[in-house]
Structures are given as C-alpha cells and as structure tokens.
Amino acid sequence: MSDTNAGTLEPRQFFLDRFALSDGTLEDTIGNAIARKADFADLYFEFRSSESFSLEEGIVKKANKNISQGAGVRVVAGDKFGCAHTDEVSRETLRIATETARTIADSGGDNTGISVHSTAPRHDLYPLTHTPLEVALADKIELLNHIDIAARAYDPRITNVMASLGVEQKIILVVHSSGLVVGDVQPLIRLSITCIAEENGVRQQGTSGGGGRVEFSFVTEDDRYMKWLETAADQALRNLDAVDAPAGNMTVVLGPGWPGVLLHEAVGHGLEGDFNRKQTSAFSGRIGERVASELCTVVDDGTIANRRGSLNCDDEGTPTGRNVLIENGILRGYLQDRMNARLMGVEPTGNGRRESFGHAPMPRMTNTFMLAGDSLPEDIIKLVANGLYAANFGGGQVDITNGKFVFSATEAYLIENGRITRPVKGATLIGNGPDALTKISMVGNDLALDEGIGTCGKDGQSVPVGVGLPTIKIDGMTVGGTQS
Amino acid sequence: MSDQTLEEIAAFLLSEAKRHGASEADVVVVEGDSLSVGVRLGEIEKVQRSTARHLGLRAFAGKRSAITSSADFSRESLAHLAEDAVALAGVTAADDVSGLPDADQLASEIPDLDLYDPEISQLDAETATRWCLEAEAAAMDADDRITNSEGGEFGSGTHRVVYAASNGFQAGYRTSSCSLSAVPVATQDGTMERDYWYSAKRRLSEIESPAAIGARAAERALRRLGARQVGTAEVPVVFDPDMAASLVGHLAGAVSGHALYRGVSFLEGELGNKVMPDFVSIVDQGDIPGALGSKPFDGEGLATRRTPVIDRGVLSSYLFDTYSARKLASRSTGNASRSVGDAPGVSPTNLYLAAGDISPEDIIRSVSSGLYVTELMGFGVNPVTGDYSRGASGQWIENGELAYPVSEITIAGNLLEMFATIEAVGSDLEMRRSICSPTLKIAKMTVAGS
Numbered sequence: 035m036s037d038t039n040a041g042t043l044e045p046r047q048f049f050l051d052r053f054a055l056s057d058g059t060l061e062d063t064i065g066n067a068i069a070r071k072a073d074f075a076d077l078y079f080e081f082r083s084s085e086s087f088s089l090e091e092g093i094v095k096k097a098n099k100n101i102s103q104g105a106g107v108r109v110v111a112g113d114k115f116g117c118a119h120t121d122e123v124s125r126e127t128l129r130i131a132t133e134t135a136r137t138i139a140d141s142g143g144d145n146t147g148i149s150v151h152s153t154a155p156r157h158d159l160y161p162l163t164h165t166p167l168e169v170a171l172a173d174k175i176e177l178l179n180h181i182d183i184a185a186r187a188y189d190p191r192i193t194n195v196m197a198s199l200g201v202e203q204k205i206i207l208v209v210h211s212s213g214l215v216v217g218d219v220q221p222l223i224r225l226s227i228t229c230i231a232e233e234n235g236v237r238q239q240g241t242s243g244g245g246g247r248v249e250f251s252f253v254t255e256d257d258r259y260m261k262w263l264e265t266a267a268d269q270a271l272r273n274l275d276a277v278d279a280p281a282g283n284m285t286v287v288l289g290p291g292w293p294g295v296l297l298h299e300a301v302g303h304g305l306e307g308d309f310n311r312k313q314t315s316a317f318s319g320r321i322g323e324r325v326a327s328e329l330c331t332v333v334d335d336g337t338i339a340n341r342r343g344s345l346n347c348d349d350e351g352t353p354t355g356r357n358v359l360i361e362n363g364i365l366r367g368y369l370q371d372r373m374n375a376r377l378m379g380v381e382p383t384g385n386g387r388r389e390s391f392g393h394a395p396m397p398r399m400t401n402t403f404m405l406a407g408d409s410l411p412e413d414i415i416k417l418v419a420n421g422l423y424a425a426n427f428g429g430g431q432v433d434i435t436n437g438k439f440v441f442s443a444t445e446a447y448l449i450e451n452g453r454i455t456r457p458v459k460g461a462t463l464i465g466n467g468p469d470a471l472t473k474i475s476m477v478g479n480d481l482a483l484d485e486g487i488g489t490c491g492k493d494g495q496s497v498p499v500g501v502g503l504p505t506i507k508i509d510g511m512t513v514g515g516t517q518s
Numbered sequence: 519m520s521d522q523t524l525e526e527i528a529a530f531l532l533s534e535a536k537r538h539g540a541s542e543a544d545v546v547v548v549e550g551d552s553l554s555v556g557v558r559l560g561e562i563e564k565v566q567r568s569t570a571r572h573l574g575l576r577a578f579a580g581k582r583s584a585i586t587s588s589a590d591f592s593r594e595s596l597a598h599l600a601e602d603a604v605a606l607a608g609v610t611a612a613d614d615v616s617g618l619p620d621a622d623q624l625a626s627e628i629p630d631l632d633l634y635d636p637e638i639s640q641l642d643a644e645t646a647t648r649w650c651l652e653a654e655a656a657a658m659d660a661d662d663r664i665t666n667s668e669g670g671e672f673g674s675g676t677h678r679v680v681y682a683a684s685n686g687f688q689a690g691y692r693t694s695s696c697s698l699s700a701v702p703v704a705t706q707d708g709t710m711e712r713d714y715w716y717s718a719k720r721r722l723s724e725i726e727s728p729a730a731i732g733a734r735a736a737e738r739a740l741r742r743l744g745a746r747q748v749g750t751a752e753v754p755v756v757f758d759p760d761m762a763a764s765l766v767g768h769l770a771g772a773v774s775g776h777a778l779y780r781g782v783s784f785l786e787g788e789l790g791n792k793v794m795p796d797f798v799s800i801v802d803q804g805d806i807p808g809a810l811g812s813k814p815f816d817g818e819g820l821a822t823r824r825t826p827v828i829d830r831g832v833l834s835s836y837l838f839d840t841y842s843a844r845k846l847a848s849r850s851t852g853n854a855s856r857s858v859g860d861a862p863g864v865s866p867t868n869l870y871l872a873a874g875d876i877s878p879e880d881i882i883r884s885v886s887s888g889l890y891v892t893e894l895m896g897f898g899v900n901p902v903t904g905d906y907s908r909g910a911s912g913q914w915i916e917n918g919e920l921a922y923p924v925s926e927i928t929i930a931g932n933l934l935e936m937f938a939t940i941e942a943v944g945s946d947l948e949m950r951r952s953i954c955s956p957t958l959k960i961a962k963m964t965v966a967g968s
Contacts, residue, residue, distance in 0.1 A: 091780075093610075093611035093612075094610050095583075095613050096583075096584070096610065096860075096861055097585075097606045097609060097610045098584065098585040098587070098606075098859055098860060098861075099584075099585070099586045099587070099603075099606060100586070100588070100859045101587070101588040101589065101590060101595075102588075102589045103589050104570070104589065113558075113561075113563060114561070114564065115564050116564070116565045116566070117565070118566070118567045118568070119566075119567070119568040119569070119570070120568070120569050120570075121569070121570050121571060121572070121589040122569070122571070122591075131567075134565075134567050135565075137565060137643070138562070138564070138565055171606070171609045172609065193781070194781055230781055230782065237781065237902050237903070238902060239782060239900075239902050279907070279930075281750050281928075281930065281964045281965075282750040282966050282967070282968075283750075283967070283968050312558070312666070312668065313666060314668055314710070314712060316710070392568050392570060394564070394566060428897050428898070429896065429897040430896060431895045431909070432895075433712065433893075435703055435710045435712035436709065436710060436742075436745075436925065438895070438909065438911070438925055439895075439909075440895045440898070440908070440909035440928075441896065442896050459900075459905050460898060460905060460907065461928075461930065462896050462898035462907040462909055462928050462930075463928075464895075464896075464926055464927065465926070466926055512747070512926060512927065512928060512966055512967060513928075513966060514898065514907040514908070514928025514929070514930050514964075515907065515930055515964070515966065516907075517964075518750045518966070
C-alpha cells in the first residue's frame with residue numbers, strides 16, 4: 035500500500051497523478067458542473083489510508099489496513115443540491131457524475147470557462163515530521179502489549195484489557211467553481227482502552243483513551259497512555275462499589291473535559307445552520323436572545339493545533355475559525371457551511387464537513403467548549419448540599435426541534451453536604467437545550483478539553499470532534515437513576 | 519482489473535495470498551449503487567447518487583491473521599494488497615482458535631431468498647421525487663398544526679456481495695433495499711415537535727404508500743404537542759413495537775459469542791436458564807425470503823438458519839460465528855457478519871420476538887398509571903451489568919387510556935430484571951426491520967422526571 039510522506043505531499047499533484055487527471059480535466063469538470071443555473075459547485079477528492087490494531091486477552095489479535103478513495107461532485111442551486119459520488123475516478127466517471135449532479139439545476143446558465151488556482155490553507159495546525167502510518171508496525175504492537183501488562187499490573191482486579199489503536203492519513207482536495215483549489219493532509223490517531231474489573235462476582239468496565247492530529251510519539255510522551263489506562267482501570271474499579279444512581283431533579287456538577295458533551299448536545303447541534311435556516315431548531319430565530327446564564331461563553335474552535343476536531347480547512351475549502359456561539363449567555367451565531375450561509379445571508383464559518391467523498395457536506399461542529407470562569411472547583415462542590423457529581427460521560431443525543439437532549443454518565447458520585455462521597459452506577463441525564471444552560475450558577479477556572487476520542491454522528495455521517503468544559507454547577511437537571 | 523468479474527478478482531486475490539505464503543485466506547468483494555432523493559416544502563431539495571465498491575482480504579499465516587482492504591481494483595494494487603496482508607499477519611500474535619471454518623461446515627446450497635428487486639436499479643429520480651412529494655404533502659395536509667417539515671426522503675440501493683475462501687467456498691448474491699420517510703414539524707403555543715415515519719423493504723412494491731407514511735408521521739408529531747414532565751415514580755412501562763425492538767437489540771448484543779468470550783455480557787452463565795416468562799420466545803432466522811436481515815450464507819460461508827434464542831422464556835442459544843464458537847467450545851450458528859475491512863463478528867439476521875395474543879390497546883388498558891414509550895434517546899445501557907437508563911418520551915397512561923404526552927424523562931432498570939418481568943406481549947408484530955418486536959409491557963421501571 036502506498037504510504038505518502040507528510041512533508042512533501044501536495045494534494046493537487048497527488049490526485050492528478052493518482053487518477054491520471056490534468057488541471058484541464060478539473061477545469062472542464064467544474065465548468066460543466068456550473069454550466070446550468072447553479073449558484074456554485076464543487077469537486078471533492080479524497081484518499082484515506084488507515085491502519086488499526088487491537089488487543090484483547092493479552093495478545094494483539096487484529097491488524098487491518100484499509101485504503102478508500104473517490105470523488106464527489108456537488109451542484110448547488112438555491113436550497114437544492116445534486117450530488118454524485120464515485121470511487122472509480124477518471125475523466126469519464128467525473129463527467130458522468132457531473133451530469134447526474136447538475137440535473138438539480140435548471141438549464142440555461144451562462145457560466146463560462148473556469149481557470150483553477152491553488153491556494154494553501156490558511157492554517158498549518160498539524161505539521162508532522164512523520165505520519166502515524168510511517169511508524170514501524172512493531173512499535174504500535176509493542177504499545178498495545180505494554181498497555182495490557184501495565185493495566186493488569188495496576189490492580190489485580192483488572193481481569194481483561196481491550197485496547198485498540200487506529201491511525202490514518204486523509205488527503206483531500208476541494209475544487210470550487212470560483213476556481214479556488216484547496217487541499218489538506220489530515221493525520222489522525224486514536225487510542226482506546228477498556229479495562230474489565232472483577233471482584234466477588236461483580237464485573238464492571240471502564241473506557242478511556244486519547245489522540246488527535248499528532249505524531250505517534252504524542253501517545254507515549256509524558257506517559258499519556260498510562261494516564262488513559264489508569265482512567266479506564268479506575269473507572270472499572272470504582273464502579274465495582276457503585277450504588278444505584280438517584281432518580282429525579284437535582285443539582286448536578288459536571289467535571290472538566292469530556293463532560294463538555296453537554297454543550298455538544300444541549301446547544302451545539304441546535305445551532306447548526308441547516309436546522310436554523312429551515313427553522314426546525316429550538317434555537318431558530320433566537321440570535322441576540324439569552325439562552326444561558328451570563329457566566330457562559332461557548333465557542334466552536336476548529337483552529338486549535340493538533341486537536342482531533344481541528345482542521346486547516348473544512349471539506350468545502352473554507353478555513354476553520356473560532357466561532358463564538360454564546361457570549362455571556364447571549365446567542366451570537368450559528369455554525370455554517372457554504373450553502374446554508376448563503377441562504378441565510380452570512381459568511382460560511384468553516385464548519386462544512388462530510389464523512390467522506392461519498393457523503394454531502396453539512397454544518398458540523400469542530401471543538402466545542404465553554405470558556406473558563408472564576409470559581410475554584412472545590413468551592414463549587416462545597417456549595418452543594420445534595421446532588422450528583424459527574425466526572426465522565428459516554429455518548430449523548432438531542433432532538434433539535436424540541437431541544438430535549440440526553441447524555442450518559444459513565445463515572446458519577448453522590449455529593450452529600452458539600453463533599454463527593456459514594457460512586458453511583460451510570461445514569462442518563464436529560465434536559466432541555468434552550469434552558470439547561472440558564473441554570474448554570476457557577477463556572478470553574480479549570481477548563482479542559484477532552485483527550486481526543488470523540489466522534490459525532492448526524493444524518494448517518496460520522497466525523498471526529500472535540501469537546502471541553504470547566505467544572506460547572508447546574509441548579510436542577512433530571513437524573514435517570516433508579517433510586518427515587 | 520476493472521473489467522473482470524468480482525469472482526475473478528476474488529480468485530486472483532486468493533491465489534496472490536497463497537503465492538505470498540498465506541496458509542489460508544478469504545476475500546469479500548462488495549459493489550453497489552445507491553440513490554437518495556429529498557424534497558422539502560413541496561420542492562425537490564436533493565438528488566444524490568453513488569457507486570461504490572470495496573474488497574477485503576484476510577490472510578492467515580498459521581494462527582496469525584490480518585486484513586487489508588481497498589477500493590482500488592487495479593491489478594498492481596491487488597497484488598500489493600495480498601503481499602501486505604501476509605506481511606501484516608506476521609506482526610500479530612498467534613491465536614489458537616483462529617482460522618477459517620472447516621469445509622464440512624460450509625453451506626452446500628445457496629438458496630435464492632428473493633432479496634433483489636430489479637425494479638430498484640431501473641428506478642428514475644423523478645418517480646422517487648414524486649413519492650417524496652406525496653408523502654410530505656400527506657403529512658403537511660393532515661392538520662393545521664403541522665407548520666413545517668424536514669421533508670420527505672427516498673433512498674434505495676442495490677448491492678452485490680461475493681465471498682470466496684481458500685477452504686473452497688465461493689458464492690455471491692444480490693440484494694436491494696429501499697425506504698421512504700416523512701419528517702413533519704408540528705407547532706402549538708410556540709413550541710415545536712418533530713416526528714417521522716418510514717417504511718423500508720427489499721422490494722419497491724412492498725413499501726407503504728406515500729400517503730400512509732405521511733399521515734402516520736403527522737399523527738406521531740401531533741400527539742407529542744403539549745408534552746410535559748411527570749414526577750419521579752415506579753410504574754409499569756409499555757414499549758411500542760419500534761421501542762420494544764430496541765430491547766431485543768440489547769439482547770442481541772448480550773447473546774453475541776464475542777461479548778460472551780470477552781466477559782462483557784450480562785447474559786454470561788445464563789444459558790439454559792429461565793430469563794423471561796413462558797410466553798416470550800425470540801428467534802433469529804436468517805433465511806426468511808425477502809426479509810431485510812436475510813442472507814443466503816453468512817460472512818464465513820455457512821448456511822443461515824433458524825435459531826431459537828429464547829424458547830418459552832428459556833435462554834436456549836447464544837449466537838456464534840466460527841471464532842467465538844471455538845472459544846466457547848460450541849458450534850457456529852451461521853451468524854458471522856463480515857465487513858470488507860474487519861474480521862468476522864456476530865450479528866443477528868432477522869431477530870424477532872414472537873407475537874403474543876393481546877392487542878396493544880388491551881395492554882394499554884391493563885395499566886392504571888404508567889408510561890407508553892414511543893421514543894428513546896441516548897446510550898445509557900451497560901452491556902456488562904445490564905444496567906439501563908435512557909431518555910424517553912411518549913404518552914402517560916391513566917386508567918387504561920393514553921392521557922397526555924410526556925417528555926424530558928428517563929426510564930431506568932436492569933435488563934435482566936426487565937426481561938424477567940415482561941408482563942404482556944402484543945399481537946402486533948410486523949417485520950418492519952431486521953430486529954423487531956410487538957408491543958411489550960414491563961411490570962415496573964423507575965421513571966425520573968421533575
């Protein structure tokens with residue numbers, strides 16, 4: 035399988051060589067795409083090379099390598115779009131795809147020849163000396179083997195360890211009907227560790243991990259993977275003693291980092307431009323209104339170096355940005371791709387993303403987090419007489435139309451008289467997006483971003499994202515345990 | 519090798535793998551076309567077409583194995599793929615029970631299960647668009663309170679799968695699928711509620727009519743209007759068929775041989791035990807003609823079959839592929855699923871909870887105060903312990919009647935206890951999906967709200 039060198043790779047030339055195309059073919063294809071009455075069109079080329087390795091029962095059982103490649107042609111006219119995708123890319127298949135995509139537009143356009151010009155992305159957020167694919171296989175296998183040994187040595191109650199390492203490099207090229215050509219080379223690493231703990235016939239599991247658009251050495255530097263495996267092991271061990279979670283409305287304190295999934299579900303999805311253009315979001319038409327307590331400022335920032343949710347440009351070639359969604363509790367902006375930005379009369383925000391060439395772009399989050407406040411985390415806990423402290427979460431989900439969202443705690447504790455006491459079993463928390471954040475009464479000074487394993491699903495498309503949160507106190511949220 | 523048949527490509531890969539020293543190998547090749555059309559507020563919104571093909575090679579070097587997969591079908595790339603798979607297998611650890619199934623386990627006949635409708639590949643986007651428009655219009659016209667729409671959508675696909683292995687197996691089959699849906703938005707007192715309805719089938723002619731889909735979607739959105747929270751309580755919970763199917767889905771995860779040998783199933787050690795009442799039976803059946811979960815052979819070339827998983831309340835079988843069966847000293851149940859890029863796992867085929875003889879109306883009538891669940895949210899299920907906690911919405915039942923809509927609540931319990939306390943099974947089983955159930959009533963769960 036052809037590995038590609040990170041330092042010298044130029045996406046435009048890469049795709050021209052790989053699919054035996056020329057600049058002339060790109061110009062003809064995008065010219066044909068925009069030839070009818072269309073607002074814009076784009077071509078998207080993708081080459082994704084990935085490896086994954088997984089360990090269980092003390093041995094690395096699986097090693098997989100995958101290559102996927104293809105192209106998508108999209109034509110946008112008003113609020114309509116046509117899209118065609120193929121994984122066999124040639125001048126001829128691009129011509130057929132273009133014919134299909136442009137049927138959405140009425141005939142009789144007056145667009146003429148387009149000459150393409152390459153532009154480098156504005157950012158360079160993940161310059162790597164070596165792509166993760168270039169690292170020797172033996173080093174990746176050894177890492178997993180070491181995780182197994184270290185986790186079992188950490189506590190004799192750890193009875194099994196499942197660890198998987200995924201590395202990839204995605205090369206993309208966007209050719210826009212303005213003539214703009216932008217490419218990017220996107221590395222990604224994800225290490226996931228699950229520990230099973232067992233004692234007195236009770237069994238529990240804990241999961242953690244991390245990664246980002248980083249060198250492979252990131253995982254081992256500063257013993258990061260040891261921290262992740264201890265988090266997974268501790269979660270499994272603590273859950274062995276967990277009592278039933280409480281049920282009903284109570285004060286909830288969320289810990290820093292991954293609990294930021296609250297923002298992703300409670301407000302993030304509801305602020306995506308497509309739902310707001312169609313006015314099907316609980317946040318539609320509410321720019322300038324109060325949607326959170328004044329302690330809350332929430333941003334979506336795709337420009338943080340090496341983060342899993344970061345990108346030099348989105349999948350429409352727009353540079354990513356730091357977009358303020360909520361400022362001191364006031365709703366400021368939506369997340370936009372080109373089509374929805376155009377229809378709403380605003381600028382694209384660099385949030386047009388697609389899972390692959392086989393999917394159409396839509397507004398998506400990058401790294402979504404709340405800025406730090408002034409409170410000390412321990413002071414926040416002290417002020418809670420009875421409540422729940424949630425330190426870690428699994429996934430969440432939202433109904434953007436009525437605003438109801440859930441997220442599921444995988445590590446939580448009771449707060450009794452201002453102190454964190456007993457661990458409780460996992461439970462789902464449910465709230466209403468437009469008012470959940472108005473109940474935030476304290477924001478800690480300990481903002482942390484997650485460790486880099488988040489994936490967001492929307493309309494059948496998965497993309498890597500990040501979340502972050504300082505410790506926060508929410509005065510009233512429904513906790514879905516069994517102890518009423 | 520673009521001009522060669524999928525079978526020829528598979529055979530070439532097997533021979534290349536052998537040439538590079540593989541002791542065993544298997545190949546999956548998948549190719550397909552898909553169409554997706556969407557309309558919104560009476561206008562076409564999108565047309566999307568894709569063609570895709572992908573293949574995966576698993577090579578064994580003794581008890582070590584690895585997989586390479588690619589969308590590049592050029593001869594050089596395929597030769598490289600085979601060499602790479604064998605080399606990659608060398609870096610993994612030897613795993614005693616790994617390997618292809620024995621030849622005597624393989625399917626000897628490949629039944630025609632009527633999984634392919636040639637009309638789907640002939641379908642034009644205009645016809646599909648018309649159905650979408652009809653479905654959406656039926657929803658929009660149903661009531662003045664339907665004020666907006668996320669549209670009507672049609673999707674279809676045709677696939678061809680070829681599987682070949684060095685144990686002598688080689689066969690292929692075609693499948694098709696199609697679906698039509700509508701997603702209306704209802705408004706009352708300034709708050710919006712959205713719901714959907716869909717129909718998914720292998721044959722175009724079997725899809726529910728656009729008018730019926732639209733009307734049902736509107737009815738579902740309308741009945742949510744005015745939803746409120748209820749107080750925290752322990753009450754009976756009735757799951758509508760689609761929500762009950764999600765419980766059968768959790769069962770599927772727990773009876774998977776992979777979950778069992780890894781020790782991450784709450785049903786470990788329960789084989790032969792009574793885990794549900796007598797009147798509950800759950801069957802996995804992979805050879806039902808025309809069904810969405812059917813296939814003529816599994817991901818390792820074994821015949822699909824009928825496996826009673828719960829037989830009158832008793833956990834009578836787990837579901838296995840070859841690997842997990844060997845791990846647990848059992849035999850494969852023909853439930854190997856195989857994607858091109860990964861080793862086989864276990865998946866149910868058509869997994870259904872057999873219909874009972876009580877109408878859903880009578881089940882609701884049996885509840886004096888409780889919850890009728892029509893939507894579940896989130897991932898709050900612990901596969902190791904069976905602890906269950908999910909967001910829910912639906913209708914509150916008072917004195918045997920659906921009284922008012924509820925939302926922003928959770929339901930919680932433990933799946934082992936929930937299964938053991940199923941109180942009623944509805945007569946309304948419909949094979950709407952590959953995992954399905956009739957209406958189910960659970961004796962008691964914790965509903966958390968205000």
